[in-house]
Amino acid sequence: MRSPASTLRRGPDNILTAMAIAPPTAQANKALWPFYLVFVVFTGFCGLCLLGEIYTTYTRYHQGITAVGTVQAVRNESNTDGKWTAYDVTFKSHDGQAHTINNHYSKADNPALYQVGQEIRVIYLPEDADDGRIDSAREKYWVVIGLSFMFLTGLGILAFIFLNTRRAAAASRVVGVAEEGH
Numbered sequence: 001m002r003s004p005a006s007t008l009r010r011g012p013d014n015i016l017t018a019m020a021i022a023p024p025t026a027q028a029n030k031a032l033w034p035f036y037l038v039f040v041v042f043t044g045f046c047g048l049c050l051l052g053e054i055y056t057t058y059t060r061y062h063q064g065i066t067a068v069g070t071v072q073a074v075r076n077e078s079n080t081d082g083k084w085t086a087y088d089v090t091f092k093s094h095d096g097q098a099h100t101i102n103n104h105y106s107k108a109d110n111p112a113l114y115q116v117g118q119e120i121r122v123i124y125l126p127e128d129a130d131d132g133r134i135d136s137a138r139e140k141y142w143v144v145i146g147l148s149f150m151f152l153t154g155l156g157i158l159a160f161i162f163l164n165t166r167r168a169a170a171a172s173r174v175v176g177v178a179e180e181g182h
Helices: 026-031 033-063 137-181
Strands: 008-010 016-018 065-079 082-092 098-105 119-125 128-134
Touching (some): 065 128, 098 119, 098 128
Antiparallel strands (some): 065 082, 065 119, 082 098
16 A cells, blocks of 8 residues: 555655645545535435336346237327337236336337337236336346446445545645654
């Protein structure tokens, strides 16, 4: 492990100076704590969403029932978030009741993934058939991958903040020692 003094070097006039990229001071880090707290909350929120989505997806695909559904409608919709392709699919659950689900995909598919009248697999939980989903790799993996990316980004930012805070504290101690030597 490097000693804190290795972050400093002696200049031409034999005075200790900081390297080209100096860490922020401990005082600057204290002022940024509200900003850091936002990333802690963001990462925690992403982590909870990720765990919830993993649990829901795991439950649906390991305890769910598959059925054959028929695409009733394909709509391209748009709002402030962008364009969406919505598929209305009707299927009969294990108890014989008809259910219609609506799945949205984040990009307008051109051409559409499914056509009106096409039969596709639907997966649902027996206790909540109205919350069924089209059985596809998109449904299984992309939400989890997206949330994982957000969670890992948050963790990376938190690691950067933590390491930066430690560097600032070490630099403050070294500068204090160097000033005592003058």
